[in-house]
Amino acid sequence: MASHAPTEHTLAPGEIAKPNTGWIWRVFGILVLITAVEFVFVFLMHPSTLRNSIFIVLTIFKAFFIVAEFMHLKHETKGLIWTILVPVALLIWLLVALITEGSFIGEVLQNMFK
Amino acid sequence: MAQSTTLQSPAAAATHDAPRTGNWDGGNEPFKASYGKLMMWFFLLSDAFTFAAFLTTYGMIRHKHEVFTGEAKDFVFSTRWWPIPDHVFNAFPGMGEANVPLGFVALMTMILILSSVTMVLAVEAGHRMDKKDVQKWLLWTILFGSTFLLSQAWEWSHFIHGHAEPTIMADGTKLFGANLSMNQYGPVLFADLFFFITGFHGTHVFSGVCLLVWCFIATTNGTFEKRGHYEMIEKIGLYWHFVDLVWVFVFTFFYLV
Numbered sequence: 001m002a003s004h005a006p007t008e009h010t011l012a013p014g015e016i017a018k019p020n021t022g023w024i025w026r027v028f029g030i031l032v033l034i035t036a037v038e039f040v041f042v043f044l045m046h047p048s049t050l051r052n053s054i055f056i057v058l059t060i061f062k063a064f065f066i067v068a069e070f071m072h073l074k075h076e077t078k079g080l081i082w083t084i085l086v087p088v089a090l091l092i093w094l095l096v097a098l099i100t101e102g103s104f105i106g107e108v109l110q111n112m113f114k
Numbered sequence: 115m116a117q118s119t120t121l122q123s124p125a126a127a128a129t130h131d132a133p134r135t136g137n138w139d140g141g142n143e144p145f146k147a148s149y150g151k152l153m154m155w156f157f158l159l160s161d162a163f164t165f166a167a168f169l170t171t172y173g174m175i176r177h178k179h180e181v182f183t184g185e186a187k188d189f190v191f192s193t194r195w196w197p198i199p200d201h202v203f204n205a206f207p208g209m210g211e212a213n214v215p216l217g218f219v220a221l222m223t224m225i226l227i228l229s230s231v232t233m234v235l236a237v238e239a240g241h242r243m244d245k246k247d248v249q250k251w252l253l254w255t256i257l258f259g260s261t262f263l264l265s266q267a268w269e270w271s272h273f274i275h276g277h278a279e280p281t282i283m284a285d286g287t288k289l290f291g292a293n294l295s296m297n298q299y300g301p302v303l304f305a306d307l308f309f310f311i312t313g314f315h316g317t318h319v320f321s322g323v324c325l326l327v328w329c330f331i332a333t334t335n336g337t338f339e340k341r342g343h344y345e346m347i348e349k350i351g352l353y354w355h356f357v358d359l360v361w362v363f364v365f366t367f368f369y370l371v
Contacts, residue, residue, distance in 0.1 A: 016242055016243065016244045017242040017244075019235075019238065019239065019242065019244075019247065020238065021235060021238060024231060024234045024235060024238065025231070027231075028227065028228075028231045031227050032224070032227065035220070035223060035224070035227070038366075038370060039216070039220060042200065042215075042216060042370060043215075046186070047186070047198070052371050055366050055370045055371055056366065056371075058366075059362055059363060059366040062362045063359055063362055063363070066230065066355055066358060066359045066362065067355075067359065070230055070233075070234050070355045070358075071352055071355045071356070071359075076145065076146070076147060077145045077146050077147075079144075079145050080145035080146075080147060080152075080155065083145070083155075084155060084159060087159060087163075088159070088162060088166075091162075091163070091166045091170075094166070094170055095166070095169075095170050095173060098170050098171075098173065098174040099170075099173045099174055099177050101174060102173065102174035102175060102176070102177035102178040103177040103178070105178045106177060106178040106179060106180070109178070110180065
């Protein structure tokens with residue numbers, strides 16, 4: 001919070017502070033760059049588990065910048081940060097469990113009549 | 115830690131207007147965030163569960179289906195295997211049947227990220243109580259949000275009407291496009307998941323645009339100016355960034371992977 005807050009005490013009444021937007025455009029640059037890198041991988045690499053892992057890691061980077069900077073979570077109290085992050089982290093378990101289950105169901109169905 | 119969580123003395127608690135400042139003594143800002151912002155965070159957390167359920171379902175169903183194992187250039191649409199996304203989403207408005215794999219979705223992603231940037235700029239202007247700047251950046255955000263919605267409408271329309279080349283089904287019929295029970299791209303559930311996931315996201319964008327229009331009207335009327343703060347813009351900003359965040363995940367899991 002403090003790092004982005006305008007310096008109000010130096011202002012005369014009714015005066016409007018100068019915009020402090022450098023950090024916003026910096027984060028924008030990072031998000032565009034990561035998206036561009038994703039497209040490089042789409043066209044230069046054949047689909048594989050490695051490529052998918054790269055996409056997921058890059059997505060998590062993008063998510064980090066949106067949540068931490070744009071949604072300001074990085075500058076909130078520790079209690080709020082953990083309140084949001086812990087339930088979301090549990091979703092990874094759900095994702096892994098159900099994808100494994102999906103592969104298993106697919107295998108059973110494909111081998112059913114063999 | 116001990117100091118911040120200490121309870122108030124009985125004497126202080128007895129006077130009703132004494133501020134409650136500890137984390138656990140009923141103070142009105144438990145995480146040093148206002149009630150409204152905190153509730154917006156909890157709503158977004160629950161919304162994240164809904165979207166995570168959708169995307170997890172997508173992952174499970176996709177893994178249930180066969181994978182096309184040949185070379186990407188030999189790929190043909192078939193109900194046997196899951197389609198390769200850059201073969202499905204390769205059209206661009208005004209370019210006819212030109213093959214632009216993922217080109218349009220890249221543009222949509224840029225538009226939504228830009229709208230997120232103009233939203234932070236509006237929040238930043240609100241911190242400075244700069245009514246003119248808030249109005250300007252809200253208008254840009256509304257513009258980008260609406261452009262995204264129109265792009266999605268085009269994307270849906272193209273998906274529903276199909277490519278120029280039909281897919282020949284096992285019984286010899288030619289199939290164009292997609293609906294909820296049949297589609298030319300792959301297994302039935304592929305189109306169903308497309309409609310549900312991008313549709314649910316689009317509904318969120320639409321609600322966001324409505325909220326932003328309301329915010330613009332309230333800003334113009336000076337509602338926030340009179341209130342002394344632009345926190346409403348911050349709360350709606352949180353929602354708007356969340357919608358962008360969800361798109362980042364939909365983009366990866368639906369279009370890239």
